[in-house]
Amino acid sequence: xxxxxxxxxxxxxxxxxxxxxxFLLVTFFMLTTKFAPEEAVVVDTPSSTSxxxxxxSHVITIAVDKDKRVFFGLDDDEIxxxxxxxxxxxYGVSFTAEQAKNFRGVAASFGTPIEKLPALLNLDxxxxxxxxxxxxxxxxxxxxxxxxxxxxxxxxxxxxxxxxYVAIKGDGNADVPTVKKVIKLxxxxxxxxxxxxxxxxxxxxxxN
Amino acid sequence: MAEIQQSAxxxxxxxxxxxxxxxxxxxxxxxxxxFLLLTFFMLTTTFSKPTVMEINxxxxxxxxxxxxxxxxxxALTLLLGENNKLYYYNGLLAADAPKPELKLSSYDANGxxxxxxxxxxxxxxxxLIKPDDKSxxxxxxxxxDEMNITDLKKYALVDISKSDQDLIKTSGL
Numbered sequence: 168x169x170x171x172x173x174x175x176x177x178x179x180x181x182x183x184x185x186x187x188x189x190f191l192l193v194t195f196f197m198l199t200t201k202f203a204p205e206e207a208v209v210v211d212t213p214s215s216t217s218x219x220x221x222x223x224s225h226v227i228t229i230a231v232d233k234d235k236r237v238f239f240g241l242d243d244d245e246i247x248x249x250x251x252x253x254x255x256x257x258y259g260v261s262f263t264a265e266q267a268k269n270f271r272g273v274a275a276s277f278g279t280p281i282e283k284l285p286a287l288l289n290l291d292x293x294x295x296x297x298x299x300x301x302x303x304x305x306x307x308x309x310x311x312x313x314x315x316x317x318x319x320x321x322x323x324x325x326x327x328x329x330x331x332y333v334a335i336k337g338d339g340n341a342d343v344p345t346v347k348k349v350i351k352l353x354x355x356x357x358x359x360x361x362x363x364x365x366x367x368x369x370x371x372x373x374x375n
Numbered sequence: 376m377a378e379i380q381q382s383a384x385x386x387x388x389x390x391x392x393x394x395x396x397x398x399x400x401x402x403x404x405x406x407x408x409x410f411l412l413l414t415f416f417m418l419t420t421t422f423s424k425p426t427v428m429e430i431n432x433x434x435x436x437x438x439x440x441x442x443x444x445x446x447x448x449x450a451l452t453l454l455l456g457e458n459n460k461l462y463y464y465n466g467l468l469a470a471d472a473p474k475p476e477l478k479l480s481s482y483d484a485n486g487x488x489x490x491x492x493x494x495x496x497x498x499x500x501x502x503l504i505k506p507d508d509k510s511x512x513x514x515x516x517x518x519x520d521e522m523n524i525t526d527l528k529k530y531a532l533v534d535i536s537k538s539d540q541d542l543i544k545t546s547g548l
Contacts, residue, residue, distance in 0.1 A: 186402060189409040196416030213513040215520040217428040231512070334427060339513035343455075343506040346515070347534075354432050362427035365516060 208232045208278060208300070213339040214368035221362065225331045227319050228364075229312070229349055230276060233340040236302030237349065238278035239315045243331070246322040247274045253318045254281060258311070262288065278302045281311055305352065313352050320358070336364040428519060432532070449499040453487070453518060454539055457509035461487055461518075462546075465494075468538050477546040482517045491525045502530040505539055 210230050228240035241247060251270050255262055258281045262270070266288040278300040279287050287298060305312035316333070323331040333353065337346050350361065447467040454462040454477075461482055464475040480486045494500055502522065506515050515532075522530050 182402060182406060186406050186409065189406065189413055193409055193412045193416065196413065196420055200416050200420045212425070213516040215426070215428050215516055216524060217426050217520070219427050219429060221425050221427045337512040337516075339511065339516075341512040342508070343510050343512060343515055344508050346512050347506070347532075350432060354434075357434070359432045359434055361430045361432065363430055363516060363519070364425050364427050365520075367426045368520075 208236065208238050208276065210336050210338045211340075212336060212365050215363075215365035216368050217365060218367065219362075221334060221364065222332050225323055225327055225329070226334050227316060227331045228276065228334045228336055229316070230278075230336040231338060231341045231345050231349065232302075233338045234302075235342065235345045236278050236300070237305050237312055237345070238276050238300070239303050239312060240276035241274050241319050241331075243323065243326070244271060246319065246326050247271050249322055250274070250315070250318055253322070254311075254314050255284075257314060257318075258282070260285065280304050280309075305349065310352065312349070313356060316353060316358070317356055330358075332362055333358055333360065334362040334364050428516065428523070430519065445501050445503075446499075449497060449501055450503060451491075451494050451500060452503045452505060452539075454535065454543060455504070455506040455510040455514045455518060456543055457507060459511075459514060461514070462543055463487065463490060464542075468536070468542065474542065477542055482514070482521075487518070487521055488525060491521060491527060495525060495527065500527070500529065502527055503533050504530060505533050505535040507535050507540065507543075 208230055210232055224242060226242050228238075228242075230238040230240065232238070241250065247270055248267055251262055251267055251274075260281050262285060266285055269288040272292070273288060273295070277284075277287070280301070280303065287295060287300075290298065303312045303315070304310065320330045323329070335346065335349065353359075353361075445467065450465070450467050452464050452467070452475075454464075456462060459482065461480045462477050463480055464477045466475045468475065480490055491502070494502075504515075504518055519530075
C-alpha cells in the first residue's frame with residue numbers, strides 16, 4: 168500500500184493580522200505615552216490604601232527627601248516661562264532665552280536656590296544630573312519655596328482658571344518637622360488642600 | 376519567513392511573458408521594527424499615576440477665640456514617637472487633671488487599628504495626632520491611612536507639646 172503522503176503545508180503563515188495589531192499598539196503607545204519627568208531626587212514614598220489618583224495635569228509637586236531638602240516641580244509647560252521671569256524678577260535674577268528654554272525641562276523637579284539657577288540652566292542635560300542640588304530655601308529668612316508656589320498658583324489661575332493641585336511627595340524617612348513646615352507655610356498663604364503622594368497598598372478590611 | 380517566493384515563471388510556452396512578480400513582500404524587518412518600537416513604548420510608558428491621599432488642613436483661624444475646645448471625654452491622643460513607636464492615651468493632658476495613662480501601640484493591623492475601632496463607638500470622638508519631631512513621615516502617612524481605614528472623619532494634626540514629650544519619657548515605654 169502506498170503511504171499516505173501528509174499534505175505538505177507551507178511553513179509560512181499569514182502574519183498580516185499580527186502586524187496590524189502590532190502597529191495598532193505601537194501607535195497607541197506612541198500617542199498616549201508621556202515620558203516620566205526626570206526626577207531631580209529619588210524619593211521613596213510610603214504606601215497607603217488610598218485609591219485616589221493624582222490628577223493628570225496642573226500639579227505642583229513639592230518633594231521632601233530624607234536629607235531635609237525641598238524640591239519644587241511644576242508640570243504645566245505653558246506657564247513655566249512666565250513663572251521663571253516672575254520669580255526671577257522678585258529676586259533680581261534675570262535669565263537668557265536659552266536658560267528659559269532649558270528651564271522647561273528642569274522645572275519638572277528642581278531644588279536649587281534662585282541665585283544658582285542660571286548656572287544650573289547653563290549646563291547640559293547630562294552634567295545637570297551630576298549636580299547635587301541643595302534644596303530650595305524654605306526657612307523664614309529666605310523663603311523661596313513659597314514664592315514659587317504662590318507664583319505658580321496665580322499663573323495657573325490666570326491660564327487655566329483654577330489653582331494647581333499641591334502634591335507633597337515625601338520620602339518615607341523624611342522627618343516630620345520639614346513636612347509640617349512646608350504645610351504650615353502654605354497654610355499661611357491660604358492653601359489648605361494637599362495631596363500626599365503615596366504608593367498603593369491593598370486595603371485591609373476593618374474588622375471589629 | 377513571511378512567504379517563500381514561488382517561481383512565477385514555469386518555463387513552458389514559447390512566448391516570453393513579463394515576469395510575474397509575487398505580490399507578497401517579506402515583512403520580517405518591518406515586523407521586527409514594529410515590535411521593537413512596541414516594547415520600547417510599553418516599557419517607557421508611565422503606567423499608572425501615583426495614588427494620593429487627600430488631606431485638608433483647617434483654614435487659619437482669624438483669632439483664637441473662634442476655636443472650640445474639645446471635651447476630654449471625646450479626645451483620643453496619638454503620639455508618634457521615634458523609632459516607629461506609637462503611644463496613645465484617652466483624654467487630654469491638662470495641668471489640673473490627673474495624668475492620663477499612656478499606652479504603647481504599634482502601626483500594624485492589630486495595634487492601633489483595634490484601639491481606634493474600640494473608640495469609634497463614641498460618635499463625638501476626635502483623634503489628635505501628634506507627631507514627634509523625631510518620628511518620620513512614613514509614620515504620619517501610616518496613621519492618616521489608619522484614619523481612612525477605620526473611617527474616622529474627625530481628626531487633627533497637632534504639634535506635640537512639651538508635656539506630651541515628658542509623658543513619653545516618664546512612662547518608660
